[in-house]
Amino acid sequence: MKIAFDARLEGAERADWWRALTDALPDDDWIDPAAEGTQSARWREADIAVVANPLPGRLAHCTRLKLIQSLWAGVDRLLADATLPARVPIARMVDPMMNRAMAETAMWAVLSLHRRAFDYAAQQRQTRWRALPQRRADEVAVLVLGLGQMGRTTALQLAALGYRVSGWSARAQAVDGVETHAGWASLPAVLGAADIVVNLLPLTDDTRGLFDRTRLAQMRAGASLVNLARGAHVVEKDLLVALNTNHLAHAVLDVFDSEPLPATHVFWFHPHVTVWPHAAAQTDLRSAAAVVAANVEAVRRGEPPSHLVDRSRGY
Amino acid sequence: MKIAFDARLEGAERADWWRALTDALPDDDWIDPAAEGTQSARWREADIAVVANPLPGRLAHCTRLKLIQSLWAGVDRLLADATLPARVPIARMVDPMMNRAMAETAMWAVLSLHRRAFDYAAQQRQTRWRALPQRRADEVAVLVLGLGQMGRTTALQLAALGYRVSGWSARAQAVDGVETHAGWASLPAVLGAADIVVNLLPLTDDTRGLFDRTRLAQMRAGASLVNLARGAHVVEKDLLVALNTNHLAHAVLDVFDSEPLPATHVFWFHPHVTVWPHAAAQTDLRSAAAVVAANVEAVRRGEPPSHLVDRSRGY
Numbered sequence: 088m089k090i091a092f093d094a095r096l097e098g099a100e101r102a103d104w105w106r107a108l109t110d111a112l113p114d115d116d117w118i119d120p121a122a123e124g125t126q127s128a129r130w131r132e133a134d135i136a137v138v139a140n141p142l143p144g145r146l147a148h149c150t151r152l153k154l155i156q157s158l159w160a161g162v163d164r165l166l167a168d169a170t171l172p173a174r175v176p177i178a179r180m181v182d183p184m185m186n187r188a189m190a191e192t193a194m195w196a197v198l199s200l201h202r203r204a205f206d207y208a209a210q211q212r213q214t215r216w217r218a219l220p221q222r223r224a225d226e227v228a229v230l231v232l233g234l235g236q237m238g239r240t241t242a243l244q245l246a247a248l249g250y251r252v253s254g255w256s257a258r259a260q261a262v263d264g265v266e267t268h269a270g271w272a273s274l275p276a277v278l279g280a281a282d283i284v285v286n287l288l289p290l291t292d293d294t295r296g297l298f299d300r301t302r303l304a305q306m307r308a309g310a311s312l313v314n315l316a317r318g319a320h321v322v323e324k325d326l327l328v329a330l331n332t333n334h335l336a337h338a339v340l341d342v343f344d345s346e347p348l349p350a351t352h353v354f355w356f357h358p359h360v361t362v363w364p365h366a367a368a369q370t371d372l373r374s375a376a377a378v379v380a381a382n383v384e385a386v387r388r389g390e391p392p393s394h395l396v397d398r399s400r401g402y
Numbered sequence: 403m404k405i406a407f408d409a410r411l412e413g414a415e416r417a418d419w420w421r422a423l424t425d426a427l428p429d430d431d432w433i434d435p436a437a438e439g440t441q442s443a444r445w446r447e448a449d450i451a452v453v454a455n456p457l458p459g460r461l462a463h464c465t466r467l468k469l470i471q472s473l474w475a476g477v478d479r480l481l482a483d484a485t486l487p488a489r490v491p492i493a494r495m496v497d498p499m500m501n502r503a504m505a506e507t508a509m510w511a512v513l514s515l516h517r518r519a520f521d522y523a524a525q526q527r528q529t530r531w532r533a534l535p536q537r538r539a540d541e542v543a544v545l546v547l548g549l550g551q552m553g554r555t556t557a558l559q560l561a562a563l564g565y566r567v568s569g570w571s572a573r574a575q576a577v578d579g580v581e582t583h584a585g586w587a588s589l590p591a592v593l594g595a596a597d598i599v600v601n602l603l604p605l606t607d608d609t610r611g612l613f614d615r616t617r618l619a620q621m622r623a624g625a626s627l628v629n630l631a632r633g634a635h636v637v638e639k640d641l642l643v644a645l646n647t648n649h650l651a652h653a654v655l656d657v658f659d660s661e662p663l664p665a666t667h668v669f670w671f672h673p674h675v676t677v678w679p680h681a682a683a684q685t686d687l688r689s690a691a692a693v694v695a696a697n698v699e700a701v702r703r704g705e706p707p708s709h710l711v712d713r714s715r716g717y
Contacts, residue, residue, distance in 0.1 A: 184538060187564065188517075191539065194563075195517055198510040202503075203681075208523065211677045214670045216662035218681035223499060224506065247562065248509075249502065347531035355529045362526045366518075366533035 088387060089132055091118045091149060093125075094139035094158060103372055104158070108137060111376035112383055120145070135386060137379055143168040153386050154178060156379055158370060160185060160237070161317065162396050163290040177396040182378050184371035186240040189315060192367040193231075193241040193285050196313040196339040197250065200283055201227050205337055205361060224249035230281035233288035233316065234260035234267060235402070237368070241287060253277065257293065275305045283311050289402035290317040298322060303329040311337040315367040318343035323354070330359050341367040403702060404447055406433045406464060408440075409454035409473060418687055419473065423452060426691040427698055435460070450701060452694055458483040468701050469493060471694055473685060475500060475552070476632065477711050478605040492711040497693050499686035501555040504630060507682040508546075508556040508600050511628040511654040512565065515598050516542050520652055520676060539564035545596035548603035548631065549575035549582060550717075552683070556602060568592065572608065590620045598626050604717035605632040613637060618644040626652040630682040633658040638669070645674050656682040 090112065094104060101121075109117050118129050125145050133149045139158040146155065147170040155177045157165055162179050165171070199205055203219045210217060227250050231242040234256040242265045246252040252265050255277050259269035268277045271293075278284065284306060288294045298312065298321040306312070312335060314321055323344055329335040340354060341363040354360045382392040396402060405427065409419060416436075424432050433444050440460050448464045454473040461470065462485040470492045472480055477494050480486070514520055518534045525532060542565050546557040549571040557580045561567040567580050570592050574584035583592045586608075593599065599621060603609045613627065613636040621627070627650060629636055638659055644650040655669065656678040669675045697707040711717060 187539065188536060191513055191517055191563070195510065195513040195519060198506055198513065199519075202506055202510055204510060204514075207678050207681070208676070210679065211670060214665045216679040218679050218684060221503060221681065221684040221686070223686065224502065244563075248506070248559075350529045355526060361523070363522050364525065364531040364533050366522070366536065369533060369536040371536075371538065 088134040088383065089116045089118060089129060090383065091120065091130060091133035091136045092138075093120055093136060093141040093145055095141065096139055104139075107372040107376040108379060111380040115383065135383055138165065140164050141168075144170045146171055154382065154392050156180075156382055156392070157396075158375060158379070160368075160370075161290065162402060163317065166396070166398060166401060176392065177398070178382055178392045179394050179396055179402070180370060180375055180378060181236050181394040182370055182375045184374040185368045186237050188371070189237040189287070189368035190241040190244045192315060192341070192363075193287075193313065194244055194248065196315075196361075197227075197229055197245060197283055197285070198248075199339070199361075200311045200313075200337060201250075205359075209358065225251055227251060227283065228253070228281045229283045229285065230255060230277060231265075232256075232284065232286045234262060235287070235289065238287040241285060245285075253281070256288075274302075278302065278305045279307055281307060281310060283313060285313045286316045286320055288316050288320060289400075290319055291401035295319050296322050298326060300325040300328070303335065306335065308334055309336050311335060311339070313339040315341045318346065327353065327357075330357065335359075337361070339363070341365055403449040403698065404431045404433060404444060405698065406435065406445060406448035406451045407453075408435055408451060408456040408460055410456065411454055419454075419691075422687040422691040423694060426695040430698065450698055453480065455479050456483075459485045461486055469697065469707055471495075471697055471707070472711075473690060473694070475683075475685075476605065477717060478632065481711070481713060481716060488713075491707065492713070493697055493707045494709050494711055494717070495685060495690055495693060496551050496709040497685055497690045499689040500683045501552050503686070504552045504602070504683035505556040505559040507630060507656070507678075508602075508628065509559055509563065511630075511676075512542075512544055512560060512598055512600070513563075514654070514676075515626045515628075515652060516565075520674075524673065540566055542566060542598065543568070543596045544598045544600065545570060545592060546580075547571075547599065547601045549577055550602070550604065553602040556600060560600075568596070589617075593617065593620045594622055596622060596625060598628065600628045601631045601635055603631050603635060604715075605634055606716035610634050611637050613641060615640040615643070618650065621650065623649055624651050626650060626654070628654040630656045633661065642668065642672075645672065650674075652676070654678070656680055 131148050132151055135154045136146055137156045152175045155175055157179050160180050229245050229250045229252050231238050231254045234254045239262050242252050242254045242262050246265055254262055254265050254267040337359045339361045385392045446463050450469045451461055452471045467490045470490055472494050475495050544560050544565045544567050546553050546569045549569045554577050557567050557569045557577050561580055569577055569580050569582040652674045654676045700707045
């Protein structure tokens with residue numbers, strides 16, 4: 088099959104992806120728009136597009152597509168392209184290695200908050216020696232927002248560490264051994280019961296700007312926010328007020344309204360903000376290439392691909 | 403029974419322990435040397451001494467002791483008292499909550515090193531946005547030194563997170579699902595195969611100064627050391643050289659030769675040293691008091707207490 092590869096990636100990272108994908112599907116006919124252009128006959132005849140945030144409009148030329156396969160888990164930027172052919176199914180990346188990486192980052196953030204690692208780091212900068220009170224994990228209520236693949240993996244791993252874990256999602260989702268809640272009406276009470284809130288929601292019209300003044304006020308005083316999903320979930324100026332008034336204790340942020348986070352942004356310098364450079368869960372080349380290959384094989388056999396996006400939901 | 407309580411603790415912490423212990427054993431006759439002195443007839447007649455690093459010589463007056471119960475897991479400072487009555491059994495604190503706290507700190511340190519949290523903290527101070535390469539947990543070799551209660555719990559938890567975990571102890575110990583090694587002859591090869599070394603050994607004549615120039619040189623280039631046991635396990639000036647020559651990448655240290663760590667000590671200021679104030683695993687009052695009560699009941703019934711120290715081994 089003809090497979091178009093359109094990834095807004097640069098240099099070595101782009102080359103690594105190209106090699107991993109073509110190694111995983113060596114007998115297919117790969118089309119690199121960087122080499123062939125997007126006006127070529129081959130581009131227009133592509134059967135499958137494997138993409139990472141392609142420039143809007145480029146896939147509109149591909150009239151024979153049977154599948155658009157995203158290399159990334161979040162497809163909000165992809166779906167923002169209004170010219171995307173409406174009849175072509177879109178698959179998200181659901182990579183077990185990426186789920187594990189996300190759960191690791193969430194565990195790191197929760198352990199850091201629970202065991203006061205950010206406070207000890209501040210004390211080190213002040214050469215201050217003082218052991219802080221130690222709580223048991225089962226005294227710490229952790230809320231995971233979003234119970235997709237990443238949210239489920241994260242909730243299960245946190246529960247295995249002994250935390251009092253609950254989960255929330257817009258529509259009901261069961262997770263073995265984890266108390267789950269569903270629907271917008273339940274969110275204020277669920278938020279108010281958590282010491283640590285881990286956001287793993289998809290970015291949709293419903294969740295954009297979710298953590299505004301009102302929602303942040305619904306959080307328990309002294310609680311902390313861990314945002315590993317999208318910067319646009321959080322109204323940054325409202326979060327800043329919540330931190331500066333000591334309503335919230337700390338924020339661990341991997342994602343921001345504007346990325347890279349501008350050098351003049353106060354989050355870089357805030358004593359109660361931990362900044363990561365959108366690195367909570369990088370896609371693992373090898374396992375992601377295998378996931379792409381499995382979906383290409385499904386199309387080849389005429390079977391439905393996995394992890395299809397529901398455009399009306401937005402994820 | 404008459405129970406002497408001799409803890410080198412101050413203020414609220416001492417009062418909290420007194421209350422937790424006397425609540426757990428309300429019908430026994432508790433003796434507080436701070437109130438009654440150590441020259442009183444009641445002190446000399448104590449059946450059991452519950453102690454936390456008592457001043458050397460004080461227990462020599464207690465001639466009827468059937469058990470010395472330590473509130474702390476490490477008994478190296480207790481055993482250094484040469485006047486300790488030789489025939490009296492000594493029990494260490496083995497508190498399941500403390501084991502879990504230690505495993506949490508070890509997981510936090512390993513996740514921080516594996517997922518580059520210390521590097522991202524340094525980048526935040528430089529307002530630098532750069533995602534660093536992400537390894538899978540099964541590509542990271544973690545060695546746990548010491549396979550007592552804390553080492554076993556830690557090794558099992560790290561293995562559950564997907565790390566390539568091995569364990570080492572002076573004498574052979576099996577841990578389900580973890581590759582274990584024993585004996586001093588095997589240590590150089592075991593050390594040389596690890597990316598992260600977590601020290602949970604007891605402090606004995608054999609392990610004092612273990613991480614000296616020779617041992618540190620046996621560690622893999624670019625590896626990191628996590629010392630959660632005793633400061634005296636590490637020759638601090640040799641560790642400093644290993645860090646300054648970039649042989650080791652990072653050290654996470656909870657314990658030091660001199661505690662509190664002196665304000666002028668270079669470890670406070672070193673970019674590749676993380677300092678915690680001996681807070682990796684604080685004894686949990688409630689569960690520790692229950693452990694003490696169980697051992698007191700054993701003595702009362704004439705049964706052997708649990709977790710007795712072998713003075714010839716030193717732990």
